[in-house]
Amino acid sequence: MSLFLNYLGTSRKVENYIGNNGYTFNKRLNDELQQFIVDFDGDYFVTAVFNRETNLAGAEKRLEHWSNCVNRKLYGKKWFKLPATDRLQYIGAPEHLNSNLHWHMTLKLAGGKKDWRFAFIAPKLWQKYNQSGSMDVQKVLTAQDQITVGSYITKDTWLPSNYNSVKYSK
DSSP states (O other): OOHHHHHHTTOSBOOSOSSTTOHHHHHHHHHHHHHHHHHHTOSEEEEEEOOSOOOHHHHHHHHHHHHHHHHHHHHOTTGGGSOGGGSOEEEEEEEOTTSSOEEEEEEEOSSGGGHHHHHHHHHHHHHHHSTTOEEEEEEOOSHHHHHHHHHHHTTTTTSHHHHTTOEEOO
16 A cells, blocks of 8 residues: 555545655655545646635635535535545645645546536635635646646645645545
8 A cells, every 4th residue: 555545544634644754755655645646537627726814724624615515516415425436526735825825636526427517616616605716627638637737736745734734535
């Protein structure tokens, strides 16, 4: 099992796995996170920006709320009873925790026929609950796009505070 998956375990949030373990360990863990994101094979690359002062805990709550609202719109009122593979899944990392906090993430949708709706409703729901915020949604089309997305999401996860805040929906 990879270091990343071993440390991820059953948690929805990666916590306390990087820091004083040395550069080589941290680099390996970060590289495995990048590969995990590539292997995740997301459908979309999303940047969610708050455009106002917020702390990490508040940002995580808003992200979770947005995810729940998107799931409800795409998969109905009882979306939470569906297996994880039958609803929105994402993995993402925050960037600029102390100024202009925002999230980069890759998302995978279930049910291809509802796929087209995501790019339309996701930014609208983000702005509804984060009025000063904005969201950029881009379709991931190729294997090279997956590598680029993985690299971009992990560009600041070498910082322990950012790595420890990686979110993975299950």
